[in-house]
Amino acid sequence: MREFSATQLHDYLQSAQPPPLLLDVREPWEFDKARIEGSTLVPMRAVPERLDNFDPQRETVVICHHGIRSRMIGRYLENQGFSNIINLSGGVAAWASDVDRQMPTY
Numbered sequence: 001m002r003e004f005s006a007t008q009l010h011d012y013l014q015s016a017q018p019p020p021l022l023l024d025v026r027e028p029w030e031f032d033k034a035r036i037e038g039s040t041l042v043p044m045r046a047v048p049e050r051l052d053n054f055d056p057q058r059e060t061v062v063i064c065h066h067g068i069r070s071r072m073i074g075r076y077l078e079n080q081g082f083s084n085i086i087n088l089s090g091g092v093a094a095w096a097s098d099v100d101r102q103m104p105t106y
Contacts, residue, residue: 001074001085006094009061009086020059020086025073034092034104036063044069051080059084065106067091 004012013019022039024031031041042050044064054060060082062070067089074085088095096103 001071001078001087003071003087003089004061005089006098009088010095010099016059018058020061020084021054022061022063023054023073024063024092025069026064026092030065030092030106033106034096036092036095039063044073047073047076054082056080056082057084059086061086061088063088063091065091066093 019038022036024035024039024041025044025047026041027043028041031039035041054077060077062074062077062085064070064073067087070091071087074087077085090098092103093105096105
């Protein structure tokens with residue numbers, strides 16, 4: 001699993017082809033408050049039951065509030081055979097601080 005800072009991910013997303021899946025594993029109330037454009041919400045607890053909806057070969061960026069839950073899910077996905085995982089280190093909190101200062105924080 002690779003770890004990207006918010007600024008690294010922002011820069012990477014400008015040219016990534018095809019674009020990676022942005023998998024947000026926070027709770028719906030968190031996603032409603034703040035999200036990275038283009039991200040898909042699948043709460044952490046629902047990832048195992050929705051695993052068949054994801055392509056194990058597709059580059060997947062896992063996102064949460066501070067990067068801890070996303071790292072756990074990234075490891076879980078790797079253990080399930082996913083080979084191209086990126087964890088957003090610092091999560092949406094870092095994104096709001098370093099990339100999009102208009103993003104609400106909580």
